[in-house]
Each structure stands twice: as C-alpha cells, then as structure tokens.
Amino acid sequence: MPSTEHGPEGLPAGGALRVMGSETEYGIHAPATPGANATYLSSQVIAAYAKLTRERLHASPGAGWDYTDETPLRDARGWSVRRNQAHPDLLTDLEPVLTAEGVALAHGPAELELDGDQEPALMNLVLGNGARLYVDHAHPEYSSPEVTNPLDAVLWDSAGDAVVLTAVRALSSDSERGPINLYKNNTDGKGASYGSHENYLVPRAVPFTDLVRGLTPFFVTRQLVCGAGRVGLGQDGRTPGYQVSQRADFFEAEVGLETTMRRPIINTRDEPHAVADKYRRLHVIVGDANCSHVANYLKFGTTALVLSLVEAGAAPEIEVHEPVGAMHRLSHDTALRETVRLLDGRRLTGLEVQWLYLEAAAKLAADAGVAAEHGGDGHTATVLRLWERALTDLETDQDAASGYIEWMAKQRVLEGYRARDGLAWNDARLGLIDIQWSDVRPERGLAYRLISKGSLERLVDDRDIARAAIDPPSDTRAWFRGKSIQRFPANVASASWDSVVFSPPGSYRLQRVPTREPLRGTRALTEPLFEGHKDIQGFLDALLGEHQT
Amino acid sequence: MAGQEQKSSQSRDENEDVDPGTPAPAPAAPQASEATEGVDDLLDEIDGVLESNAEEFVRGFVQKGGQ
Numbered sequence: 001m002p003s004t005e006h007g008p009e010g011l012p013a014g015g016a017l018r019v020m021g022s023e024t025e026y027g028i029h030a031p032a033t034p035g036a037n038a039t040y041l042s043s044q045v046i047a048a049y050a051k052l053t054r055e056r057l058h059a060s061p062g063a064g065w066d067y068t069d070e071t072p073l074r075d076a077r078g079w080s081v082r083r084n085q086a087h088p089d090l091l092t093d094l095e096p097v098l099t100a101e102g103v104a105l106a107h108g109p110a111e112l113e114l115d116g117d118q119e120p121a122l123m124n125l126v127l128g129n130g131a132r133l134y135v136d137h138a139h140p141e142y143s144s145p146e147v148t149n150p151l152d153a154v155l156w157d158s159a160g161d162a163v164v165l166t167a168v169r170a171l172s173s174d175s176e177r178g179p180i181n182l183y184k185n186n187t188d189g190k191g192a193s194y195g196s197h198e199n200y201l202v203p204r205a206v207p208f209t210d211l212v213r214g215l216t217p218f219f220v221t222r223q224l225v226c227g228a229g230r231v232g233l234g235q236d237g238r239t240p241g242y243q244v245s246q247r248a249d250f251f252e253a254e255v256g257l258e259t260t261m262r263r264p265i266i267n268t269r270d271e272p273h274a275v276a277d278k279y280r281r282l283h284v285i286v287g288d289a290n291c292s293h294v295a296n297y298l299k300f301g302t303t304a305l306v307l308s309l310v311e312a313g314a315a316p317e318i319e320v321h322e323p324v325g326a327m328h329r330l331s332h333d334t335a336l337r338e339t340v341r342l343l344d345g346r347r348l349t350g351l352e353v354q355w356l357y358l359e360a361a362a363k364l365a366a367d368a369g370v371a372a373e374h375g376g377d378g379h380t381a382t383v384l385r386l387w388e389r390a391l392t393d394l395e396t397d398q399d400a401a402s403g404y405i406e407w408m409a410k411q412r413v414l415e416g417y418r419a420r421d422g423l424a425w426n427d428a429r430l431g432l433i434d435i436q437w438s439d440v441r442p443e444r445g446l447a448y449r450l451i452s453k454g455s456l457e458r459l460v461d462d463r464d465i466a467r468a469a470i471d472p473p474s475d476t477r478a479w480f481r482g483k484s485i486q487r488f489p490a491n492v493a494s495a496s497w498d499s500v501v502f503s504p505p506g507s508y509r510l511q512r513v514p515t516r517e518p519l520r521g522t523r524a525l526t527e528p529l530f531e532g533h534k535d536i537q538g539f540l541d542a543l544l545g546e547h548q549t
Numbered sequence: 550m551a552g553q554e555q556k557s558s559q560s561r562d563e564n565e566d567v568d569p570g571t572p573a574p575a576p577a578a579p580q581a582s583e584a585t586e587g588v589d590d591l592l593d594e595i596d597g598v599l600e601s602n603a604e605e606f607v608r609g610f611v612q613k614g615g616q
Binding site: 023025027028029031034038136137138139141187188189190192193194195197259260261285412413416417420427428429431432433435436443444446449450453455 | 587588589590591592595598599600603604606607608609610611612614615616
C-alpha cells in the first residue's frame with residue numbers, strides 16, 4: 001500500500017487515525033438521600049452544569065439536542081426493528097420527559113416545592129467543547145466530541161470527567177440538597193451495569209460480517225489490556241473474587257441491537273450520524289470505563305488499528321469458539337493462563353490472541369508507511385509501542401504492568417489490603433475500594449490519587465484536560481459545533497452530531513445547518529468565518545451563502 | 550481463583566506466570582523491597598481518604614441499569 005493512500009475519511013489509512021469518540025455513563029450516588037430517583041438526580045447534574053455555563057457565557061446555554069437524525073432502531077445487518085416491537089430503552093430518539101408527576105412520585109411534594117423557582121429539569125445539553133451532556137436512562141452521560149486519534153480520545157474523554165466534576169462541586173456547595181457524587185465505573189456490583197461506549201467511523205463499503213469476524217476475537221481478549229478490574233464474580237457479584245473486567249459478565253450474545261439487555265459483543269446499532277451512504281458508526285459497547293490514561297489510550301488506539309486491519313482484509317484469520325463464555329472465563333482469570341478454543345482446534349491464551357492482532361497491525365501499518373516514529377502519521381508508532389509494552393509486561397513483569405494496566409493497578413491495592421488486614425474477597429472494604437477507585441473527585445477517587453502520586457502513569461496533563469473541557473478539537477466538525485455554541489450561545493437553538501440549528505435574531509424561522517461530513521467544519525475550514533463575522537446575522541449570511549460546512 | 554480451568558498455555562514466558570493472589574516475583578531483591586514500600590505508601594494514603602463506613606456505603610451504592 002503506498003504511503004500516500006488516504007482512507008475514505010481523508011485520514012491516512014492503515015494506522016490508528018480514525019474519527020472516533022467516547023460515551024461515559026457515570027454511576028450516581030446521593031449518600032444523604034438514599035433511594036432518590038436516579039433520573040432526577042442525573043438531571044440535577046445537567047442543570048448544575050447548565051447554570052455554570054450560563055454564568056460563564058452570560059447567556060442561556062440554549063442548545064438542546066436536535067433529534068431529527070437519530071435512528072436507534074436501524075440495524076447494521078440491514079433491517080429495522082418496528083417501533084411498537086422495540087423495548088422502550090431503545091427509543092433513544094425521543095426526548096425523555098421528566099414529568100412533575102414522576103418527580104412527585106419519587107420525592108413527594110417537598111422536593112417539588114424546593115425546585116419550584118428553578119429551571120425545569122434539564123435533560124440535554126450540547127457543550128462548547130462539542131460534547132453532549134445529558135440524562136441517559138438513569139445516569140448522567142457525557143458523549144465526547146469527535147476526535148481523529150486515540151490521544152485526543154483520552155483527552156476529550158477525560159474532559160468529561162472534568163465537566164461532571166465541576167457539576168459535582170457546584171451541587172456539593174448547595175447545603176440544602178446534599179452532595180451528588182459520580183463514579184466512572186460500569187456496575188454497582190449488585191447486578192446493574194451501565195455503559196462506556198466507543199464510536200468509530202468506518203466506511204460503509206466494509207461488509208458488516210467482516211467487522212464481526214475481525215473484531216470478535218479481539219473484543220473477547222482486549223479486556224486483558226484495558227479492563228478496569230472488578231471485585232466480585234457474576235452479574236450480581238455474589239461470588240467472591242476479583243476479575244479483569246467491569247463489563248464482561250454482562251455480555252450474553254455475540255451480535256445484536258440491544259444495549260441494555262442481552263448485551264452483544266458486537267452491537268449492530270446503525271446510526272451513522274454522518275452521510276449514511278459513505279459511513280457507518282461502529283458502536284462498541286464491550287469496553288470498561290477507564291480512569292487509567294494508558295488503558296484508555298490503548299482501548300481506542302488498538303481498536304482503531306484492528307479496524308484498519310478489517311478494512312484492509314488483513315485481520316488474523318481466527319474464530320473463537322463460544323466467544324461469550326470465553327470472554328467471561330478470560331475476565332475471571334487474573335493469572336492469565338486461561339485459553340480460548342479456536343474453531344481450527346488451536347488453543348491460545350488471551351494474550352496470544354492479542355499478540356496475533358498486534359503483529360498483524362504492525363505489519364499493515366509498516367506497509368502503509370504510517371508506523372514510523374518520525375515521518376509516520378504521528379500516532380500509530382506510539383500505539384504499537386505501548387501495546388507491545390503492555391503485552392510484554394503482562395507476561396513477564398506484572399509489577400511494571402501495575403503502573404498502567406488498570407485492573408492490575410487496582411488489584412495491587414486490593415491485594416495490599418488483603419495481605420495487610422487479612423481481608424476476604426467479600427469484605428465490604430474491598431467493595432468500597434472498587435467503587436471509590438473511580439470517584440471523579442480527585443481527592444477521593446483512588447485512581448486519581450494514584451495518578452497524582454505517579455503510581456499510575458499519566459498521558460495527558462490536567463491543564464490540557466481543563467482546556468478540552470472548554471474547547472472543541474480543531475480537526476473535526478466538533479469545532480464548528482463547539483465554536484457556534486461558544487460564540488453565539490443565544491442563537492443556537494439546538495445541535496446534534498450532524499447539525500447545528502440557529503435561531504436568527506428577529507426571526508421565527510430556524511436555520512438548520514447540516515454537518516454530515518465529520519472531517520468538515522474544522523478549524524482550518526471555518527475559523528475565517530467565525531473571525532470575519534462577529535454578529536450572528538452576518539455569520540449566517542456568509543455561512544449559508546458559502547455552504548462552508 | 551476457584552473453579553477456573555487450568556490448561557497448558559504457550560505463554561511467551563511461562564516461568565513468569567504467577568498464582569492469582571500472590572504478588573509477582575520480582576527479578577531482584579532491591580526492586581522487590583521498593584515495590585513493597587510503594588504499596589505500603591499507597592495503602593497509607595488510601596486509608597486516609599476511604600469513606601468511613603464501608604459496609605453502609607457499599608450497600609447504599611445501588612444503580613439502575615443503563616446501556
């Protein structure tokens with residue numbers, strides 16, 4: 001493959017560059033009001049952030065979500081689920097309404113009265129960094145803006161932690177309400193799981209069956225590199241022990257449309273949020289939410305590399321026998337001895353499967369000319385290097401691995417407590433450590449304490465994270481979305497991944513600007529427009545006249 | 550961990566495999582004591598920030614399912 005070849009997205013092909021993004025549903029806990037309605041609490045988090053944004057921008061945050069292009073019932077395998085047959089959890093294209101009745105049922109009249117003079121419960125916000133902050137089911141969710149590489153994915157995913165931390169701080173200073181705390185994890189250890197999803201833009205020309213075949217063995221084993229660790233085995237965590245992944249036990253199917261029940265290793269939701277003829281958005285739901293920067297980086301980076309393998313037809317030709325059970329068994333084996341059976345009869349350890357993918361990815365990237373430390377695409381060399389280091393350390397130097405592999409870092413702390421205090425795996429203190437590991441408050445969250453002590457490797461610094469919580473990435477359409485909201489907060493009526501809807505002053509007509517090409521609307525393409533037109537009318541005239549985005 | 554299958558594996562360096570629940574053997578003694586000290590430091594630090602009533606906290610951390 002010549003080094004000048006570009007993928008259909010306009011990014012160099014064969015490596016780790018790709019349009020991608022993250023979604024994090026945070027665990028939510030109000031210790032002073034046990035049993036409070038989680039949807040209501042989540043809406044308070046969104047409202048607190050909206051209030052802070054309003055104060056900062058001196059204007060209404062205004063931008064709600066534009067649902068026009070949401071198609072959650074479209075299946076990548078080529079059909080749609082009928083609305084009346086779909087589980088209500090799948091109807092994510094409807095604005096959830098928190099009615100006064102629902103709130104009253106959950107809280108009684110006192111809470112309603114307390115809220116009487118405040119804004120209605122806010123369910124949806126589009127932020128100036130291009131992200132979406134909203135209530136998904138019963139959790140606050142941050143969906144990062146679109147980025148083009150794994151390092152930016154970590155940066156704008158971490159920005160989500162900073163965004164919700166700001167809301168947590170604001171809520172904790174409200175003495176009447178009591179604190180609402182948030183956790184970047186995926187289970188309460190009692191049977192409930194909530195997601196941390198990744199999204200990757202893939203050319204529609206790649207057959208979905210190739211994605212299923214190429215990705216399944218990789219997804220079954222990638223937890224060994226990027227699992228976040230979990231105390232307790234089984235969905236309800238009742239069996240004492242420790243396992244590699246927060247999420248593994250909650251997967252029950254190989255391929256499917258659902259995300260909240262019978263969760264599949266490969267999710268088929270086909271909602272491209274882009275030009276549908278050209279792209280699909282691969283919605284990955286098997287991942288753990290990561291506090292470790294390196295684990296998070298490898299989650300995005302290695303998956304992007306494997307997608308390049310699938311696109312090039314160069315993925316390892318292996319098929320795992322009963323992948324769901326294999327995923328559970330690998331997660332339960334912290335000694336890393338467990339093997340998976342391949343359909344060709346071979347038995348490989350999880351790490352050996354990962355080596356096959358690494359070797360194939362390194363070869364493809366080298367052939368494509370993107371793998372060099374200098375003169376490559378600027379990212380692939382680092383992903384390959386850190387992936388190889390992770391597999392090597394997992395096999396030969398677990399002490400080194402504990403410095404950045406999240407499940408091992410957590411295990412080191414837990415084993416330390418077990419050794420020092422003689423704790424059994426079902427001791428509540430170990431359960432507490434597991435949960436508090438991911439508290440988004442840096443003074444409480446154990447992962448953050450370890451990062452600040454240097455015991456957990458850092459990839460992005462706090463100043464860059466703080467900036468990413470305010471500003472959008474410059475090289476995707478998120479730039480146009482975020483800058484529109486920053487610059488004209490009073491005149492953006494709503495926005496979505498593939499549109500920004502303006503409300504021009506003195507007009508009842510809304511102007512919907514489609515942004516269906518993820519790599520347009522960039523800083524390079526739209527900054528002159530923002531710089532040249534400080535008033536909304538001039539801006540819109542120039543924009544709609546030029547069709548710049 | 551109890552009940553897991555034990556199968557021979559072609560791990561790249563089988564000698565380095567360790568039992569679950571025991572700390573990894575370190576190649577050299579000085580490094581081992583450093584690592585142990587590191588963990589002790591971590592535990593001391595974590596002792597200071599853990600929520601006070603573990604039992605109550607863990608019981609109260611109840612979530613609704615999500616995606």
